[in-house]
Amino acid sequence: MTYxxxxxxxxxxxxxxxxxxxxxxxxxxxxxxxxxxxxxxxxDADGMKAAVSLAHAQGKKLYAAANNLIHxxxxxxxxxxxxxxxxxxxxxxxxxxxxxxxxxxxxxPDVTLHWNAxxxxxxxxxxxxxxxxxxxxxxxxxxxxxxxIEEIRAATDMELQVQVHGMTNIYHSKRKLVxxxxxxxxxxxxxxxTRGGMHLTEQERPGERYPxxxxxxxxxxxxxxxxxxxxxLHELLGIGVNSLKIEGMLKPIExxxxxxxxxxxxxxxxxxxxxxxxxxxxxxxxxxxxQDPDRELSYGFFYKEQVY
Amino acid sequence: MSTTVRTAPRFKGKRYRLDxxxxxxxxxxxxxLKFAVHYGADAVYIxxxxxxxxSNADNFSFEEMKEGVEFAARYGAKVFVxxxxxxxxxxxxxxxxxxxxxxxxxxxxxxxxxxxIIETAQRVAPKLEVHLSTQQSTVNWQxxxxxxxxxxPRVVLGRETSFEEIAEIKRHVDIEIEAFIHGAMCxxxxxxxxxxxxxTDRDSNRGGCCQSCRWKYDLFVxxxxxxxxDEDQFTMGxxxxxxxxxxxxxxxxxxxxxxxxxxxxxxxxxxxxxxxxxxxxxxxxxxxxxxxxxxxxxxxxxxxxxxxxxxxxxxxxxGAEDHIYGPEEKAAPYDFAAVVLDYDDRTGFATLQQRNxxxxxxxxxxxxxxxxxxxxxxxxxxxxxxxxxxxxxxxMQHVRLRTLKPxxxxxxxxxxxx
Numbered sequence: 269m270t271y272x273x274x275x276x277x278x279x280x281x282x283x284x285x286x287x288x289x290x291x292x293x294x295x296x297x298x299x300x301x302x303x304x305x306x307x308x309x310x311x312d313a314d315g316m317k318a319a320v321s322l323a324h325a326q327g328k329k330l331y332a333a334a335n336n337l338i339h340x341x342x343x344x345x346x347x348x349x350x351x352x353x354x355x356x357x358x359x360x361x362x363x364x365x366x367x368x369x370x371x372x373x374x375x376x377p378d379v380t381l382h383w384n385a386x387x388x389x390x391x392x393x394x395x396x397x398x399x400x401x402x403x404x405x406x407x408x409x410x411x412x413x414x415x416x417i418e419e420i421r422a423a424t425d426m427e428l429q430v431q432v433h434g435m436t437n438i439y440h441s442k443r444k445l446v447x448x449x450x451x452x453x454x455x456x457x458x459x460x461x462t463r464g465g466m467h468l469t470e471q472e473r474p475g476e477r478y479p480x481x482x483x484x485x486x487x488x489x490x491x492x493x494x495x496x497x498x499x500x501l502h503e504l505l506g507i508g509v510n511s512l513k514i515e516g517m518l519k520p521i522e523x524x525x526x527x528x529x530x531x532x533x534x535x536x537x538x539x540x541x542x543x544x545x546x547x548x549x550x551x552x553x554x555x556x557x558x559q560d561p562d563r564e565l566s567y568g569f570f571y572k573e574q575v576y
Numbered sequence: 577m578s579t580t581v582r583t584a585p586r587f588k589g590k591r592y593r594l595d596x597x598x599x600x601x602x603x604x605x606x607x608x609l610k611f612a613v614h615y616g617a618d619a620v621y622i623x624x625x626x627x628x629x630x631s632n633a634d635n636f637s638f639e640e641m642k643e644g645v646e647f648a649a650r651y652g653a654k655v656f657v658x659x660x661x662x663x664x665x666x667x668x669x670x671x672x673x674x675x676x677x678x679x680x681x682x683x684x685x686x687x688x689x690x691x692x693i694i695e696t697a698q699r700v701a702p703k704l705e706v707h708l709s710t711q712q713s714t715v716n717w718q719x720x721x722x723x724x725x726x727x728x729p730r731v732v733l734g735r736e737t738s739f740e741e742i743a744e745i746k747r748h749v750d751i752e753i754e755a756f757i758h759g760a761m762c763x764x765x766x767x768x769x770x771x772x773x774x775x776t777d778r779d780s781n782r783g784g785c786c787q788s789c790r791w792k793y794d795l796f797v798x799x800x801x802x803x804x805x806d807e808d809q810f811t812m813g814x815x816x817x818x819x820x821x822x823x824x825x826x827x828x829x830x831x832x833x834x835x836x837x838x839x840x841x842x843x844x845x846x847x848x849x850x851x852x853x854x855x856x857x858x859x860x861x862x863x864x865x866x867x868x869x870x871x872x873x874x875x876x877x878x879x880x881x882x883x884x885x886x887x888x889x890x891x892x893x894x895g896a897e898d899h900i901y902g903p904e905e906k907a908a909p910y911d912f913a914a915v916v917l918d919y920d921d922r923t924g925f926a927t928l929q930q931r932n933x934x935x936x937x938x939x940x941x942x943x944x945x946x947x948x949x950x951x952x953x954x955x956x957x958x959x960x961x962x963x964x965x966x967x968x969x970x971x972m973q974h975v976r977l978r979t980l981k982p983x984x985x986x987x988x989x990x991x992x993x994x
Contacts, residue, residue, distance in 0.1 A: 337713055337715055337765055337768075338715070338716045338719070339716055339736075339737075339741065340715075340716045340741050340745070343716055343717070343718055365716070365719055366714075366718070366722035366723070367716050367718035367719040367722070370718045370719070370721060387767070387768060387769075387781065388662045388690070388711075388767050388768075390662045390663065390664050390690075390781070391662075391665050391667070391668060391692055392668075393691070393692035393696075394662075394663070394690055397692065397695060411770055411773050412664070416664060420665065438771055438773075438774050439769045439770070439771050439789075440764055440765055440768040441763050441768075442893065443812075443814070443894050443898075443899075444893060444895070445812055448895050448896040448898070448899055449795060449810050449811075449899070450802065451895065452808065452899070452901050453802065453803055453807055453808070460797075463797075465798045466795060466796060466797050466798075466802075467795075468793040468795055468796070468810060469794045469796065470775070470788075470791060471794070473775070486765075487812075489771070491774060492774075572777060573777075574773060574777050574778065574782075575779070575784060576778055576779040576780075576782040576783045
């Protein structure tokens with residue numbers, strides 16, 4: 269099989285899906301906020317149906333996010349939801365709780381599964397474990413470096429997905445931490461807690477702004493920088509990473525459009541001539557211009573060594 | 577507890593159990609293991625030199641594990657080893673050897689989160705039970721069913737589960753359920769936090785956690801600070817869990833193992849907390865109908881507490897009162913002063929090993945397993961040779977003290993801080 273990397277984007281709405289498809293994304297992650305978590309936007313049943321049709325009409329794929337940690341009270345609705353996803357023909361279900369696997373075996377047995385537990389997907393043997401239990405794709409933790417990604421590639425035939433652009437989740441609590449804190453300050457936190465536009469700073473790191481938001485799944489804290497691997501995309505392509513993900517949550521459509529277009533150009537140039545590929549600064553320039561000046565573009569953990 | 581209002585639990589099982597739940601205690605080193613078992617733990621969990629999440633604890637060599645297993649066996653207690661990291665590729669070599677060595681050392685179970693560790697243990701060390709770690713954040717019965725079908729005899733639930741959720745899990749799946757009942761808690765879903773990785777390049781899921789959730793932060797709403805200059809800063813830090821007041825509910829809901837957190841905690845902490853829960857569990861099983869919470873158990877727990885206490889997610893999702901804003905409250909009002917090594921009934925003198933400075937005239941109290949308890953003043957104190965002392969100044973120094981009542985080896989002496 270020839271290597272054909274996928275450029276994967278998120279979509280907050282049908283409009284975004286359409287625009288990012290035109291900009292060059294090959295596939296999309298979208299989901300219902302009852303089962304998916306940290307979604308760019310919420311798609312109800314009609315929305316999911318329309319998203320699948322829209323994607324398929326253009327030869328694109330639509331992956332349904334059901335990646336939340338599930339509590340008992342959602343299990344019944346989960347079964348119905350997975351059956352529904354199967355019925356409307358999503359191209360995969362993305363999950364990180366074994367309950368979804370259990371329900372999919374019975375209610376969506378023919379749908380492809382992608383294992384995505386975010387920070388805990390850290391080695392090749394665990395990838396293989398989930399492959400043997402039915403997942404065909406392993407979504408790698410963003411805290412892995414290039415060498416580790418290469419080792420995982422060498423050790424498994426599973427599809428590998430790596431995030432190449434955007435913010436990452438660094439903390440998820442079931443606690444309502446924003447509401448609790450606002451309650452502590454003024455005693456009326458809960459009405460304000462779920463609005464957007466909030467961030468944290470830590471006193472030793474004054475320039476770093478960590479987005480924080482609260483929803484039905486609890487509190488989420490996001491990275492203060494945006495990964496940008498455009499300059500070194502050929503390394504991931506050279507390794508044979510199957511899916512390169514652009515995380516577009518909390519970003520305007522215009523920004524995501526620019527980003528998708530840039531990565532599309534780089535992938536196409538590489539695939540046309542891997543040996544002669546040269547990164548071109550002009551692909552990155554529009555991203556730099558559109559980038560929120562408070563959020564640094566970084567290489568994430570790709571070139572880091574961590575200790576413990 | 578003075579700080580919590582005891583509300584009637586919404587769940588009421590009232591199915592009396594014949595089998596006692598296991599009381600499972602942390603042990604950061606061999607001495608702590610011995611105290612935990614001596615004070616009534618049915619099982620202890622420890623860390624080895626690899627694959628555990630407390631890379632800063634002193635942790636056990638295989639030799640120490642063997643000694644711990646032998647000691648515990650004398651009390652009919654078991655030893656578990658936490659192998660609860662999320663492994664990276666480079667951690668996989670050596671895993672088989674490590675797990676076989678645990679099996680050889682007589683370890684009863686490992687506590688694991690990463691499938692590579694679970695599967696490798698099942699393959700190479702079949703005598704080791706595999707318990708699913710709380711790091712997997714398992715909070716629903718379908719996921720519990722999954723792990724049961726994978727051959728695991730026990731699941732440690734995520735700390736986000738309520739009484740009602742635990743009851744439902746027990747109704748659906750016949751498997752041992754272990755739940756944290758006491759100690760410090762991750763404020764995130766366990767395993768779903770990489771704050772340390774981002775702030776300090778330390779991998780939290782391999783033992784590098786630097787407790788960033790307890791740091792102070794500023795919250796901004798549309799670029800404006802949420803708090804005024806003099807107001808408390810934002811934090812994710814939680815109060816510690818304490819379920820001593822809800823022991824009958826924990827028993828009746830069917831939790832099979834009651835887990836106390838704290839491999840980094842002191843001998844005094846572990847022994848004191850175990851002692852209180854041991855007495856409460858035994859009292860319940862001696863007479864379920866007539867069971868009453870004793871004030872002294874709660875008081876004992878407060879003497880070891882490091883932080884304010886609460887009931888976690890058991891009753892409801894925590895709110896403002898469950899987090900620690902502003903400066904952390906003072907530590908426990910009592911301090912560990914000495915361990916009893918021996919007692920001479922003829923002279924009424926105990927031989928003590930000093931653990932913290934104490935002196936003549938100071939008020940101290942003696943505590944032992946099963947509710948042994950008395951207070952006295954330090955009056956007659958000598959060194960090991962019988963020379964009179966003003967104070968026990970040197971760490972681990974052996975001294976002799978006349979005690980008001982007979983004491984036994986491994987009883988503890990504590991002093992009041994203020």
